[in-house]
Amino acid sequence: MALSSQDTQKLYETYVFANYGRAPLNMVRGEGSYLWDAEGKRYLDLLPGLGVGGLGHCPPRVVAALREQAGQLIHIHNNYLWEQQARLGERLSKHSTGMGTPKAFFCNSGTEASEAGIKLARLWGRANGNRFKIVALEEGFHGRTLGALTATGQPKLQAGFEPLVPGFAYVPINDVKALEAALTPEVAAFMCEPVQGEGGINPCTREYLQAARALCDKRKALLLYDEVQCGLGRTGDIYAYQTLGAPAPDILWLAKALGGGFPIGAMLARPEIAAELKPGTHGTTYGGNPLACAAALAVLDSIEQEKLLPHVKAMGEHLGRGLHALRERFPKKIKDIRRIGLMAALDLNFPGVPVVAACRDNGLLINCTHDTVLRFLPAMNVAAAQLDEGLAILGRVLEQTQG
Numbered sequence: 356m357a358l359s360s361q362d363t364q365k366l367y368e369t370y371v372f373a374n375y376g377r378a379p380l381n382m383v384r385g386e387g388s389y390l391w392d393a394e395g396k397r398y399l400d401l402l403p404g405l406g407v408g409g410l411g412h413c414p415p416r417v418v419a420a421l422r423e424q425a426g427q428l429i430h431i432h433n434n435y436l437w438e439q440q441a442r443l444g445e446r447l448s449k450h451s452t453g454m455g456t457p458k459a460f461f462c463n464s465g466t467e468a469s470e471a472g473i474k475l476a477r478l479w480g481r482a483n484g485n486r487f488k489i490v491a492l493e494e495g496f497h498g499r500t501l502g503a504l505t506a507t508g509q510p511k512l513q514a515g516f517e518p519l520v521p522g523f524a525y526v527p528i529n530d531v532k533a534l535e536a537a538l539t540p541e542v543a544a545f546m547c548e549p550v551q552g553e554g555g556i557n558p559c560t561r562e563y564l565q566a567a568r569a570l571c572d573k574r575k576a577l578l579l580y581d582e583v584q585c586g587l588g589r590t591g592d593i594y595a596y597q598t599l600g601a602p603a604p605d606i607l608w609l610a611k612a613l614g615g616g617f618p619i620g621a622m623l624a625r626p627e628i629a630a631e632l633k634p635g636t637h638g639t640t641y642g643g644n645p646l647a648c649a650a651a652l653a654v655l656d657s658i659e660q661e662k663l664l665p666h667v668k669a670m671g672e673h674l675g676r677g678l679h680a681l682r683e684r685f686p687k688k689i690k691d692i693r694r695i696g697l698m699a700a701l702d703l704n705f706p707g708v709p710v711v712a713a714c715r716d717n718g719l720l721i722n723c724t725h726d727t728v729l730r731f732l733p734a735m736n737v738a739a740a741q742l743d744e745g746l747a748i749l750g751r752v753l754e755q756t757q758g
């Protein structure tokens with residue numbers, strides 16, 4: 356018998372840091388787009404694992420791969436070779452159109468992948484004209500470790516952790532002139548999320564990324580994409596830059612959906628840039644361990660064999676139609692809708708946190724970012740009927756909400 360949600364919460368109150376806004380629910384089981392709490396209540400999860408559950412909860416291929424790998428070899432240090440890591444590098448590299456034959460570096464999370472990208476850009480910059488500065492976007496999000504937090508252009512998240520890492524500058528999204536002015540001779544790289552996730556689902560335009568590519572080439576700076584949230588199928592292609600029709604970057608990184616729930620991050624870089632990460636310059640004990648790589652290979656198998664990319668595009672359009680129908684129903688309550696593939700935002704004219712709580716009470720899990728933005732990151736294998744079920748719950752909640 357699982358501990359009740361109430362008793363679990365009491366343990367948390369005494370023994371666990373209170374640094375997350377947690378719903379008072381002890382979640383005990385997940386399957387696809389559904390989660391169950393200790394009281395046996397079922398929830399439709401349209402944000403599984405906050406983007407980690409790209410295949411939903413406990414995807415069968417990933418579960419089978421983890422079970423098999425756990426019986427053979429869980430961990431060895433990166434001083435040896437193991438086939439799964441090399442094969443995963445090959446698979447990700449082959450998907451990275453326009454990057455030549457990029458090489459992969461593996462770590463355990465999104466923030467570590469951001470750190471790896473920033474460090475590699477600096478190594479390359481120092482070797483190519485003593486450049487060190489990194490330009491990032493305002494309202495971006497790259498993680499919570501100090502380098503990634505510094506790159507995160509949101510002063511409210513940085514407050515209290517100063518002094519931050521020196522040598523960063525920020526520009527507004529989709530403003531070519533501001534980027535041009537920021538790309539001074541000491542800049543090693545411009546980094547951005549092709550679609551800002553935590554910032555409220557704000558895509559960079561194709562024209563902006565084309566201009567960024569041209570400016571970076573002209574000024575001899577690198578172009579870096581953080582695809583931790585928007586990558587690995589979420590937009591309907593393996594990488595979001597492909598969906599946007601944007602130029603390829605020099606360095607790109609992923610995490611979240613890559614392990615199907617198991618922690619793994621990956622950075623890919625053009626081979627001549629990857630060469631800067633010489634033995635001893637950077638590393639991690641757990642990065643790309645056999646278990647994590649087995650999970651990620653199973654995720655790629657699922658995306659390919661279950662033909663999930665066209666499904667994401669079709670379900671994304673279905674979700675978009677549903678969100679627009681809600682906007683017609685509640686024109687005063689809904690300010691804006693932004694969507695690319697299965698990454699969607701419903702921007703309200705009032706705070707979203709109470710709406711999220713009411714949805715949860717009614718069996719639907721989504722979240723709120725940037726105060727007013729309801730965020731949807733459904734599993735890539737979500738069914739149209741599940742999206743309809745979620746939209747119906749949200750519609751009932753919005754009806755009862757005083758906007």
Ligand SMILES: Cc1ncc(COP(=O)(O)O)c(C=O)c1O
Binds near residue numbers: 464465496497552553
């Ligand atoms: C774009 C982006 N980069 C980096 C991160 C940090 O990832 P992690 O929480 O795995 O460290 C996130 C997390 O939300 C993210 O959305």
